[in-house]
Amino acid sequence: MxxxxxxxxxRIGRTYSKVAECLYRDDSSGGYYALLKKSGKQIRRSxxxxxxxxxxxxxxxxxxxxxxxxxxxxxxxxxxGELATLCMNTWRARLKPRSAESRENSINQLRPFFGAMPxxxxxxxxxxxxxxxxxxxxAASTFxxxxxxxxxxxxxxxxxxxxxxxxxxVVVRRRLSKAAILIPxxxxxxxxxxxxxxxxxxxxxxxxxxxxxAYSGMRKAEANAFRLADVDFKRGSFTVTGGEYGTxxxxxxxxxxxxxxxxxxxxxxxxxxxxxxxxxxxxxDAKKALETACKLNGFPHFTHHSxxxxxxxxxxxxxxxxxxxxxxVGHKDGGLLVAKxxxxxxxxxxxxxAKRIV
Numbered sequence: 604m605x606x607x608x609x610x611x612x613x614r615i616g617r618t619y620s621k622v623a624e625c626l627y628r629d630d631s632s633g634g635y636y637a638l639l640k641k642s643g644k645q646i647r648r649s650x651x652x653x654x655x656x657x658x659x660x661x662x663x664x665x666x667x668x669x670x671x672x673x674x675x676x677x678x679x680x681x682x683x684g685e686l687a688t689l690c691m692n693t694w695r696a697r698l699k700p701r702s703a704e705s706r707e708n709s710i711n712q713l714r715p716f717f718g719a720m721p722x723x724x725x726x727x728x729x730x731x732x733x734x735x736x737x738x739x740x741x742a743a744s745t746f747x748x749x750x751x752x753x754x755x756x757x758x759x760x761x762x763x764x765x766x767x768x769x770x771x772x773v774v775v776r777r778r779l780s781k782a783a784i785l786i787p788x789x790x791x792x793x794x795x796x797x798x799x800x801x802x803x804x805x806x807x808x809x810x811x812x813x814x815x816x817a818y819s820g821m822r823k824a825e826a827n828a829f830r831l832a833d834v835d836f837k838r839g840s841f842t843v844t845g846g847e848y849g850t851x852x853x854x855x856x857x858x859x860x861x862x863x864x865x866x867x868x869x870x871x872x873x874x875x876x877x878x879x880x881x882x883x884x885x886x887x888d889a890k891k892a893l894e895t896a897c898k899l900n901g902f903p904h905f906t907h908h909s910x911x912x913x914x915x916x917x918x919x920x921x922x923x924x925x926x927x928x929x930x931x932v933g934h935k936d937g938g939l940l941v942a943k944x945x946x947x948x949x950x951x952x953x954x955x956x957a958k959r960i961v
Contacts (some may be wrong), residue, residue: 622655626662641672673764679767683725683756684718690756699848709752712737722760727770736772744776750774763951770856785903786912792817795905798896799804808885809892811871815884816910818864818920819843820932823907825850827887832879834860834868843933848932858931915941916948 619636624845627636635650635658646669650661695703717725718735730753738746750771757769779894787795799810815826822842826847835841839860843850850856871883889907897905911932920926925938925946934940 604650623659625666626658631788635661637662639666641669668767670763678892680800681722682718683720683722684714685720686712686722686760686765687756690759694755705748705877706752709749710756711758713751713753720759721766725766725770727773730771730774731790736878738777738933745778747779749775750776784912785905785909786916787902787905789917791900791902791905792910793914795893795896795901795902800901802895806892809889812884812886812889812907813893813910815868816862817905817913818867819858820911820913820914822851824848824861826884827882828884829869830880831872831877831883831948835858836865839865852933852935854933854935856930856933913944915945919945919948 618630620630622628622635625637625639627638628634629636633653635652635655636647637650638645638647640646650658650665652658652661670883673825674851685952691703691707694706698706712887712957713733716736717729720729721843733753734746734750741749743903753774754771757766757771760766761769796810799806799813815821815829819826819829821829824887825843825845828848829841833842833844840857841860841864842855842857868883868950875882889947893905893907899905914930915928918931923931926943927938929936929938929941932941
């Protein structure tokens with residue numbers, strides 16, 4: 604484009620006036636456009652405004668994005684599939700195995716649509732078309748995981764100067780339906796444990812895991828890594844480390860010992876002496892055992908996580924505040940999630956207690 608009074612740009616039926624370096628104004632609509640050159644290539648973009656001052660600010664932002672672009676010929680041709688493999692190799696080194704597996708599954712779902720596309724040719728429209736195809740096929744949580752992977756790969760491309768903007772940001776996450784929280788009553792919990800301990804010697808370890816989850820509030824992965832070495836009986840506390848892969852938020856936490864947990868741990872020590880460095884519970888999963896116990900007793904399908912809910916509900920009934928409880932279970936939000944998820948339990952308990960006032 605030449606610096607004339609009304610230079611022509613490649614848009615049929617319109618003329619543009621140059622108003623400043625790299626800044627042009629559409630004579631008919633009054634909208635402003637940026638036109639820059641880098642490595643001999645012309646880059647043009649609408650600044651989406653008719654306000655001169657705002658256009659100048661948008662132009663400055665656009666210049667900065669263009670300055671980060673790497674127009675090397677080899678990088679011009681890199682495909683989404685190639686970049687996804689590079690990203691996955693980087694992520695695998697820092698993600699927990701289960702998270703890495705989930706991310707890899709998402710990438711494998713993205714490959715059929717985006718795999719062969721040059722990363723620089725992916726547009727917002729194509730991202731929206733992918734979403735229209737993928738969303739009806741899967742649950743909201745699965746779709747959101749796939750979208751997160753797509754955005755992460757394109758974010759990486761943006762940081763590396765392969766693209767100026769992430770086109771996947773136009774795609775909106777799906778709203779997750781809130782599943783009902785299943786929490787066993789004290790009677791149901793005691794019945795499940797008694798059933799597990801009475802079935803067969805093979806179910807004893809499952810009962811141990813169920814009780815550990817219910818008395819400590821730990822997540823299953825945290826309970827799997829829990830050892831007697833993590834317990835300080837003298838101080839009256841225990842440390843949740845998460846073992847080799849750490850806790851969900853990658854921070855160990857020290858929690859005060861609860862009497863019911865201390866009794867349980869002392870009983871285990873007395874019944875079956877074990878090394879302080881060994882996992883406290885001999886099995887990693889009690890899913891099948893829980894299914895059996897629930898089926899035999901006609902209970903709903905309680906899971907490992909139901910035991911964590913059981914712990915939280917018991918704490919709320921005893922008057923533990925949200926902030927303290929959040930610290931015990933490993934939330935870093937000061938109790939917001941606990942209040943949002945379990946607040947109704949405190950209300951229910953409060954109304955039940957009110958009935959006793961006569």
